[in-house]
Amino acid sequence: MRRDYYATDLAVTFFLFMIGASEATHLYGAFLRKPFSMCSVLFAVIAGAACLFLAFFLYLYQRRKRKTVGKSPIAPLKATELVMAVILLLLFLSQAVYIVLGKGVCRQGDITIETVGSFLQSGSVYELNPLTGRPYTAGMPFRWKIVGLPTLYAILCHTFSVEPVVLVRSVIPVAVLLFSYAAYFCLAGSLFPDNRSKRLVFLLVMALLVWVGDYGMGMEGYHLLHGGWQGTTIRNAVLVPYTVSLCLRRKYLHGVLCCLAEACLVWTGFGLGACAFVLTGLLLAGPVVSGFAGDEGRTGGGKEELQ
């Protein structure tokens, strides 16, 4: 099985780094009681450093790949692949339009917009009770105070002068949908590394399941289409599939990044985290497969098809 990285790996890893940068900024603002303007500067510095690191990593990776594999040209799309790619694009666009139209938003148990608004209003992190806009009288539980997602949204609102309701309800869910597709693209690459048609079929099924799963809570489609800004949605639709994709490529250390990102998004909401559970499960499943069928069994043993 090929263990290459794809361009979409870069996109999802960039997203993970941004989550990490926002968490660092959030902790700085919330526990050292620093003004929000300083938090924005700190975020820009950390995010910039993360981008540089990623660019440097990409450069090293490409250089090593060229030395070992050489430059491999991308084969042109076949007619059926082109049709599938167009349908995939249409499915994605239909979902993005549905989200932007903002019909059927799920706000039950969620105060993200109010929290982002309170950060921007007070110029600080968690100084105002987001539900009333007044200063806290008793504070808030520690387990929620350390979740850094609202800080990321507030920084984006502050930087691009966007209203919280627009950013949180329309922009972020579309971005999360895009990252979800990117994560599933990586997963498709892990499952069918040498066959683009199979990857496209897999992605089409995934895109269809987003619409199909729109019926109820706990389904990826429902959360992507009705609450894409929530940490639990990012976990289920981006982090978990990406963790699976990394584990199938035996990139377990990279998978730990997903576990850390989840900790920044939902923290104690799922014990040690769903990603950690998936990572451990797939790590243990490897020896089980090898135990039954030897190492050949683990990779299917069959000849990998060429593109």
Add this chain to the structure above:
Amino acid sequence: MTELLKAALHGWGQFISDGKVAILLVAALLFLRAYYDKLKSKELWIYSTFAAVCCMIPVTAAVLMLYQTKVYPYYWVWSVVPMTAVVGYAVTVLLTEYLPEQGPKGKSRIVPVTLMLLAIFLLSGSLDTAELANKEYRNRKPGVMTEQEETAAEDTARVLAEVKKRFADDRIVLWAPREIMEYAIEYDSSVMLLYGRNIWDASLDILVDDVYPPEIYELQNWMDRAESGDDPKACMTGPEVVRGYLTVAAANGVNCILLGEDTEADTVKLLENMWDTEAERLEGLYLFVKRGNDNE
């Protein structure tokens, strides 16, 4: 633990009652088991089967709920099962590996099988056209804002924009009917509220430690009843009681009150006298603005 077990016991039935993606997952796992020897990603099948079985059996599901710190409902335990990935994997293997391997007969079945799968997908979830044609469908989706609520949110944004014009640089401390209070702070974070929406939605209480004193609940009750018109006599409990409520509101910094258009003339008059102001009609509401108060 008993409660968790009960939740896990009923959870599975509930989980598959609305849509059938979980059933698709079971079918996908069974198909992949039949094709196991030729699978290239056996770990995915082993792990997903293990995780799915854990979610279905009440005891292990309860343990998973314990792992997710007991805060969240049953359906969140399914976060550890890569459902979309497994269904997608099975369908792709079926259409691109299993059927072509059956020779020309298998290949000729690819199109009908694809169409059949599409039909199954459509019937498995919310793409069921009979459901979509039903106008009330969206209003039955759990947790999703109804059209009525969306209209209330849009009205709130419009009302607040008008109210703000009366306040110049002062911060507004608002007390209004529920449909305004619910959305006010979302659309304008500079507004302060007498109470937030956790007063109606107890699930939000885990997000803040602040609690409201009993008199705030009395005010909320009065406003909600006055607004709904359920019990007009009960909400007009005499000028002295109403005066008491308004005094408590003012003591909590309220400088802007909105009352429903059904509010009795006596109450409107009383408030006008107390605040030395004149009620304005705004989008079917009475607006009272207190001048020269000391805001928070």
